[in-house]
Amino acid sequence: MATNLPASQAQGGIGTAPVPTTEHADHLHEHDEHHDQHWLWKYVFSQDHKMIARQFLITGMLWAIIGGALSSLFRLQLGWPEATLEWLQPLLGKWIEGGKLNPEFYLALVTMHGTIMVFFVLTAGLSGTFSNFLIPLQVGARDMASGFMNMLSYWFFFLSSVIMFSSLFIETGPAASGWTIYPPLSALPQAISGSGMGMTMWLVSMAFFIVSQLLGGVNYVTTVINLRTRGMSMSKLPLTIWAFFLTAILGILSFPVLFAAALLLIFDRSFGTSFFLSDIYIAGQALHNQGGSPVLFQHLFWFLGHPEVYIVIMPAMGMVSEILATNARKPIFGYRAMIGSLIGISLLSFVVWAHHMFVTGMNPFLGSVFMFLTLIIAVPSGVKVFNWLATLWRGNIRFTAAMLFAIGFVSLFISGGLTGIILGNATLDIQMHNTYFVVAHFHLVMGSSAFFGLFAGVYHWFPKMFGRMMDEKLGYIHFWLTFVGVYLVFMPMHYVGIAGFPRRYYSWTGFDAFSQFADLNKFISAAAIIAFFGQFVFIFNFFYSIWRGRRATENPWHSTTLEWTTPIIPGHGNWPGEIPAVYRWPYDYSKPGAEADFIPQNVPYSQTASSNLPYERELED
C-alpha cells in the first residue's frame, strides 16, 4: 500500500545526489498483490493517487456541467429580459413566477455559478485532478506521501459537493448573496431568502471543502519535497510540478483564513455575535448588533479570494508550459525565469487582496499601496507570456488538441490579463468596479484560461489516465468552437462594462444609462449558450474514448517526463520495476546531436555523448 513506501525513495531534499537503491525489487511483489482488490477499495475508497485524480476529474466535470447550465439560465434572462420563461417551469418550479424568473433566484443562480466554477470546478476539478495525477508520476514516487489522507481529501470534497448540491433544491433557495458572500446580506435571512438555510449549507459545505483542500495541499507539498526519485533535484522538476507545489502552498496559507471568515460569519448568523454587523435596521426592526465591520469580512475573504485566483490559474500555467514545450518540440524558454516568475506571482498574490476593495470605504492610503503591489504582478505575468512566445519561436509545432488548448490559454491569458492593468489602477477602478468590465476580465483571465488549461491537461494526459487516446478531430472541433465562443462572449462584454453596466443586475431596463446594449446582450447570451452546448462534444469524446478510444502507446507524445516511462496503464505503485532515476532536466527536446528529438529525463548523459553540452560532459560518468 501507499503507506508502506520504500524508505529508500524518501531521500529527497534539494539537489540530492543520486543514491543507488537495492530495496525496490522486494516491494514489487507487494504491489502485485494489490491487483485483485475488491472493487470498493479499487474504484471508490481508493488510496491510489491516479484513481483519486480520476474521481476529482469526473466530479469536477459534473460540477462544470451544472455551473455552465446555471449560467445559461441567467444569460437567458439577461439576453431576453422580456421573454417568457414558462417553458422552464418543469425544471425550476416555483422560481418561475408568471413566466418570469424570480429575481432572488436570479441572484442565487449567479452566486452558485460563481461558487461552483471557482471552487468546485477550477480548484478541486483542476488542481485536484492534476496535482494528484501528476505529482507522484512526474517526481517519480509510488504514490502520495499519505494515500489515506489523499483519499480523505476526495471524500471531504465529495461531502462538500453533496451539501452544496442539495442546497440547490431547498425551499428558500441556495445562497444568493454573490459568491463573495459579503455580510450583512449573507448574514441576515430577512435581507434575502437565500441567506437562510441556503447560506448555512454554503458555509458548512465550504468548511468541508477547505478541509479537503488542506488535506490535499499538505500531501502535495510533502510529496514534492520528500518523495522525489534519485536525481530529481528541484531544478530538474517539470514546471507542472513547480506550479502544483506553489499552488498547494498558497492553498495551505490562504484557505484557513477563509475558514476563519466562514466561522465568524456562522457566529454572527447563529450565535448573536457582531463581528461583521453593526447599526442595522431591517424588516421593521433594529438589530442589537453593534461595532462589527462588514469591511473586515472583505479583508478576510479576499485574503483567500485573491490567492485563490492564482490557485486556479497556476496549475494551468504549469501544464501549458509543459504542453507547449512538448508539442513545439522545443525546450521551454527560460526555465529558471519561469520558476522565478511563478514564485514571484505566488509571493505577490498574498499582498494584493485589497484591490478588490478600493471603493469599499477602505482608507485611500491603503488603496495606493495595493495599487502599487497589484500592478507589479503584471511583470512576472508578462515574463511568462514572453517565455511562452519564445518557446513557440522556431519550434516544430504539432497541433494536438492539447496544444491547441495550450495556445488558446496563452491568448486568453493575454486578453484577460491586460485589462487587469486597468482594474488594478485604483483611480480607474472607481468607475469600473463591479461593472461588466470586471466580469469580462476575470472570466477571460482566470475562468476561461483555467478551463483551457484543464482541457489541455485532459487531452494531453488522457492516454496515461485511461490507456486510450481521445479523438483528435473531435478535439479540434471542440477547441475551435470553444475558442471562438469564449471570445464572442467576453470581448463584447468589455464594451458593456466600459459603458458602466453593473454586474448582478436582473435587468437593466430601469435605467436610461444602461439601455443601449440590449442587442449586444442578446448576442452575448446566444454565444454563451452555444459555447456551453459545444462542451458536450468534449463530454462525448471523453466518455466514448474511455471505452472505445484508440489504444495508447506508452509515450504517445514523445515526451521527456517520467510519467511516460510507466506502463500504458500504470498499476498501483506506478512502475512495475525500480523507479527510474533522473539525470537531466525535463526539456531536452530537439537537442542538437541527439538521435531522436527528445531525450527522456531518465536517460543518463553517458548514453548521449553525441548531444551533450560542454558542461554536461562532466556528468557523463
Added chain:
Amino acid sequence: MSALTILLVLVLLLVVFGLLFRLQILTSIFSGTYVREIGMSNRINAMLMLVFMVVGGAAFFWSFSENFSKMNPPIASVHGHAMERMFWTTMTVIGIAFVITQALLFIYSYKYQHKEGRRAYFFAHNNTIEVIWTIIPAIVMAALIFAGWKAWTRITGPAPKDSVVVELMGKQFNWLVRYPGRDMKLGVVNYRLIDASNDFGFDLSDKSALDDFTTTEIHVPKGHPVLIKIRSRDVLHAVYMPQFRVQMYAVPGMPTRFWFTPTTTTDEMRARLGNPKFNYELACNQICGKSHFAMKATIIVDEPDDYQAWYAKQSPNSANADMMASYKQTSQQAGLGKGGTMGAKAAAIEETGETPAAPLSSQATM
C-alpha cells in the same frame, strides 16, 4: 408530451451522431489515414490560427468602433474627465501590448508548424532577453502606477471646506437623501430611532437635526464641490453615478464619503445629448437583495441660483408633525435621545472633520 418528443429527438440525434462518428473512424482506419500522426489536420489547424487572427482581429476592430459611441457614458464631473483620459491612455498601452503579443502568438503558431525533416531550434534561455522583457514592462507599470497614484490621492483627498454636503442612506431598495438645512450641520441620527415616519432615524433632541430636510431627488449645484456622505441602514449598497465617475460603498455602521464637482447641468446635458428625458442616475452597485437592480435615484444638477432657490423651498424636519410625534414615542420606548445612550453618542461623533459653510458661500461673494 412535447417535452418527451424533444427528448426523443435529442436522443436520436445523439445516436445518429455517434454512429456517424464511428463510421468516420472505421473508414479512416481502412484508408490508412488514421495512424498517420502528423498530416493534413496539422496544416489545417495552423492555417486556422492565422485565419482566426485575421478574421477575429477584424471583427474585434469593427465591433469595437461600431459600439464605441455607445460605451462612453457622458462625463459630468471634473475628475471624470481626467479619469477618462487615463482610461483611454491605459487602453492604448495595453492595446499595443495586446496586438503585439497576440500577433506573435498566432503568427508563430502558423509559421513554425510541423514540417517533415525540420528540427526545432534548441534555444533554452537567454538572460539578456529576459532582463529586457522584465525591465520594459516594469518601467511602463511604474509610469501607470505613478499616474494612477497621483490621481487617486487627488480624488480621494479631503473635500474642499466649502463643499455642498448631501447625505445618502442606502436601504433595501431605495436611496434616502438628506441635506443639513440652514445651520449647515447634519444632525445626529441613530438607527434605533428609525420608524415609518423617521426613515433616517433622526435624533430630534439634537437641535441641528431639526432643520435637516429629506428629499427624494438629489439636487447639486453645477461648478461647486459636492461632498456626498454615505450610510447604509441594512446591508451593503454602493453609490454609483456613472456620469460623474463616482463610486463608493454604503456600509452599515461605517459612514463613507466621496466628493466631486459637477460640470454640466441636467438641462445642458439634455441639450447636448438631444435627449429631453435625460437624467443623471444613481445606481446601487453592490448586490443588496431581490430588487438590487431597481435601486435607483435621480440626480439633478442645477445652476447655482436654481439650486439655492430649490434649497430655500425645502421644509425642515421640525415642520414634519408626524415625525416629531413618532420620535417622542420611539425615543421614550428605546430610552434614547440626546445624551441618552452610548449608541447615540457614537452616532453623534460623526466623521465631520470640516464644518461646511453656508450653501454656496463662495458663490455668494462672487
